[in-house]
Amino acid sequence: MRRAGDYLPRRATGLVLEALEDTRVVVLNGARQVGKSTLAEVVLKEHPGGVARFLDNPGTRTAAIEDPVRFVQHDGLMLIDEVQRVPDLWLAIKHLVDRDPRPGRLLLTGSARLLALRSVPDALPGRTETIELWPLSQGEIDGAPDGFVDAAFAEGADLRIPPVEFSRRECLARAARGGYPEAVRRETPRRRARFFEGYLEDIVTRDVKQVADIERVGDLRRLVSLLAAQTAGLLNVNRLAAELGLSASTVRRYVDILETIYLVRLLPGWSANATTRTVAAPKIVFVDPGLAGFLATGAVGGMPEGGLVENFVLGELARQLTWARSSIRLYHYRDRDQYEVDGVLEDNAGNVVGIEVKAAETVRAGDFRGLRLLQRRLGDRFRAGFVLYCGTESLSFGDGLTCLPVPALWKAAPPGSVAPDD
Structure with a gap:
């Protein structure tokens, strides 16, 4: 790096x-x-x-x-x-x-x-x-291509990267570091924590005041911590309102403010005519996973490591959409039959690439459950389904389905370029 x-x-x-x-x-x-x-x-x-x-x-x-x-x-x-x-x-x-x-x-x-x-x-x-x-991508930090999104639509499930040395521990470390340039420059978790602490204080005392008049800033600060503890989960306004002792309308307003100042991003639910019984609630993703991890430290229940890894992966995908060669949008999928796909990429032609995120170092056939559902229902529109995991190898799991190490996000090269060997 x-x-x-x-x-x-x-x-x-x-x-x-x-x-x-x-x-x-x-x-x-x-x-x-x-x-x-x-x-x-x-x-x-x-x-x-x-x-x-x-x-x-x-x-x-x-x-x-x-x-x-x-x-x-x-x-x-x-x-x-x-x-x-x-x-x-x-x-x-x-x-x-x-x-x-x-x-x-x-x-x-x-x-x-x-x-x-x-x-x-x-x-x-x-x-x-x-x-x-956005905050720095892993490719910008490492000097890598950052071409996964373009490569996924161009190559489909044939996309591969050479074996890499990678582990769950490194994935969590990268996620906890985040991508704010000042945090990346700091050498230790303790020094980065000091940055995140000051950053949040500036956000609450300065940026929020530019967009809204809020009398009880403490409520907003508590909401941020609760959102961090459930990052990459569905936004449940009524539950948050009950925990904070606020009205649902106030919580919605606060979430809108946090999105306006680029602290969080709401990932909309995806649906198509071919699918039914979908859940429309958006998924909450922090713009920087390092800040989310810092906020969740010490919170009741903490943040599940899987949520931090998922936020990390979805954030890298969102960054790449800003320079992808085609117009591509990012969603999530969940239905009332408990099928879900963590990330759904869709281009203007309606072609879909599904992304499932696993914090484990191995992959099982069951990890493709939601991706297989979309594949059955979308037919030719389903370009590929990927499970991104904290392992080392790229492996096929059947026609149109592949598991890739998380570093494929930044090591995969866009069409027409050469991926690095390391």
């Missing part, structure tokens, strides 16, 4: 540069501390004459509030960091790019889902492209 230096190249860099070639406003969105500002400055260096304005600076923020129209005026590319801090800038940006529609005018970063915020007076349909930046 590569040691993390001051900066690890991000796959989103190329996406941002490409978007600036034909789009007036590019928004780089993601959680706090995932490296948005650093990536944006790397992009800015590719544009001579570009300027950067950081709204975390009180003087800069005051100037933007007092005269937003003049603030955004510039001939070249302008980077505005943490743009959600001054909502009035949106109308000034709209005014600017409507009168001068050249591409590559503005690069905006934000730590919240900007167009979901009530304070944003006007979205910019047709004028913007949004690119989500």
Whole structure:
């Protein structure tokens, strides 16, 4: 594994540069501390004459509030960091790019889902492209291809990687480390725990206040811990409300806030005409598994190791969707007959790749139960079913079904490239 230096190249860099070639406003969105500002400055260096304005600076923020129209005026590319801090800038940006529609005018970063915020007076349909930046992927950390999603649809169940040295222990260690650049740089679990502690405090005291007025912040903090203890499980609002002594509507609002600030992601339930009796409840996934593991430490019941590994795998899949060559969406599947598939990838043509996650170092035929159901019901639309496990070898379990070591997520190469041998 590569040691993390001051900066690890991000796959989103190329996406941002490409978007600036034909789009007036590019928004780089993601959680706090995932490296948005650093990536944006790397992009800015590719544009001579570009300027950067950081709204975390009180003087800069005051100037933007007092005269937003003049603030955004510039001939070249302008980077505005943490743009959600001054909502009035949106109308000034709209005014600017409507009168001068050249591409590559503005690069905006934000730590919240900007167009979901009530304070944003006007979205910019047709004028913007949004690119989500997640915490570091394992491929970005290791210098590996990160091509599993593309390879799975291209190769189907024929996808293989060479045998690897891997274990449940290493998988849990990678999940607990997470992908925030600062956490990756820290050498010990104790030092990473200090980072996660400070990070959560910043989220609760700063980011939440930017998107909502919450009087009882302690309730929100307790909700975060409860969600972490059941990460990769179905979201049960009524049960959470009962445990917290809150109304179900309040819990739903709090979960919406946590999703808006990129702390959690709700994975929708998947269904198709060929399937019935599906459960529509979303699955809760933390954007960073390391933070989820930290939050669940000491919680009542703790977090099952299987939940941490599943969150880790689903998070790696979600990261890859941002640079996959096709438009692919991620769901989960569960029905009332107790069939389930941890991850369902579907492309625009309706082709499906199913993913089951096992924290064990061996695989049994029964681990393919949910995948076989989808295979029977979907027919030709079922591209492949994979069980990702904490073992070392890639093995066939019948037509269309394969088990792969978890490192296949980052070691598999996309079509047209060569996978590393190690």
